[in-house]
Amino acid sequence: MNPILKWLYQWAIPRVLFARIEAGLPWLSALAAVTLLLGLGLSFFYAPADYQQGEAFRIMYVHVPAAWLSMAVYVAMAGLALSVLVWRVEVAQYALISSAPIGAAFTLMALVTGAIWGQPMWGTWWVWDARLTSELILLFIYLGIYALYEAIEDKRQAAKAASLMTLVGLVNIPIIHYSVIWWNTLHQPPSLSKLDTPSIHIDMLIPLLVMLVAFKLLYVVWLFLRVRLVLLLAYAHSAWLGEALARKGEEK
């Protein structure tokens, strides 16, 4: 078998996944922290104030990455849901259900920072326009998937139900993305999806891209932390877990 494919397939083996998370987590956490600090530094000290919005535009550096990740995490969850339903990959259900609260957190960040940004710029915290409403629905979908999984005792059935709900809810993602094009909204049109003709100055764009990378890394770190915990609970009585933890104990 192709070694790259083999390496990829091995992620589906709980024992290998646990070992890779244990080995990669400290490095990934450090990388995420450094990228985040760099992004924050650039956001506050490198990017100039906006000629119209003044300093308030800096909210963009947390609002846009959070909003972007709120959708990206959902798309990743849809892929995991397919893995659960079609290929019956067991660890995919752990990653799926671990992603739901993280996606909800990013959505909440996007909604709250958007409201805080909206008050000084639009004169209101909230309007029921298409972008804001569809993003709020996304938050409810995330919470619904998590609640559904937790409500069903048989976790194999729970994973199937949560996966189905994830795939049904996927219809909301293009609605969120195109809402500012399809309808007249108070929210501005997209500025990141047209990088060839960006609508913001390069000095403002660079910190935004760094923050985007930092948020993506944060997603991976938070996902790894949650999946590691779920694996610990699910395989508490497996020999391989005992050996892995014993090795870890010896290293320390």
Next chain:
Amino acid sequence: MNEFLLMGSYGVYVWSSFLFCALVGGYQWLKPLVEYRRQRALLRRQWREEALR
């Protein structure tokens, strides 16, 4: 520096946005980490007790 940190009349909006994200993000980071260590300690204690029996 003080003027920069206050960010004019918008300072409260900017700082509250970043602070909110820091709180939510900090919770996402710390909650599974603390819970993992607690569960791992419980499991190790359980294994030690089983080995002693």
